[in-house]
Amino acid sequence: GRDRGIFEHKNRVYRVIGEKLNEVLNDGTHTELGDIAGSERCIISGIADSIIVVTHGNVYIYDGSTVELINDSDLESPSSCAHLNNQIIYDGNNGRFVVSEVGEAGNINGLSYASAESNADDLKRVFVFEETLFLFGDKTTERWWNSGEGKTGFGRIQGGT
Numbered sequence: 001g002r003d004r005g006i007f008e009h010k011n012r013v014y015r016v017i018g019e020k021l022n023e024v025l026n027d028g029t030h031t032e033l034g035d036i037a038g039s040e041r042c043i044i045s046g047i048a049d050s051i052i053v054v055t056h057g058n059v060y061i062y063d064g065s066t067v068e069l070i071n072d073s074d075l076e077s078p079s080s081c082a083h084l085n086n087q088i089i090y091d092g093n094n095g096r097f098v099v100s101e102v103g104e105a106g107n108i109n110g111l112s113y114a115s116a117e118s119n120a121d122d123l124k125r126v127f128v129f130e131e132t133l134f135l136f137g138d139k140t141t142e143r144w145w146n147s148g149e150g151k152t153g154f155g156r157i158q159g160g161t
Helices: none
Strands: 003-009 012-017 018-023 030-035 042-049 049-054 058-062 067-069 081-084 087-091 096-099 114-115 123-129 132-137 141-144
Touching: 003 042, 003 049, 012 030, 012 049, 030 058, 030 067, 042 058, 042 081, 042 087, 049 081, 087 123, 096 123
Parallel strands: none
Antiparallel strands: 003 012, 012 018, 018 030, 042 049, 049 058, 058 067, 081 087, 087 096, 096 114, 123 132, 132 141
């Protein structure tokens, strides 16, 4: 099958090939863990003992034993995710992003959305690097930090656009 994404979490390697999430063992063999529908590229992240796979507006969580599709009505069809400080950040609709509850990638509060504010361009990807959240839009990129304040607990870094 087609390689759709790969990710390392807690010294283990996970890979989506075709419609299957696999763990890649040290000898290179693959162990199937569960189904990931579609053929689109996957963005993969990890939190605690779980693996999060985002693809084509769907979020799957592997909890160490099963792969489950998350059906939280407050989650707005994300195309990407990132991990920071025991939370998962997802992109949403209309330039918005949301942060999961602490330690619970599949628990989204609909009141916890915020918007990239410097430009009205559409949010394309959330990404974390060196404890900074990057919000990549069509034309701009904003940097946010985990301030612990506001709806999301994140604040925009002034001058970070």
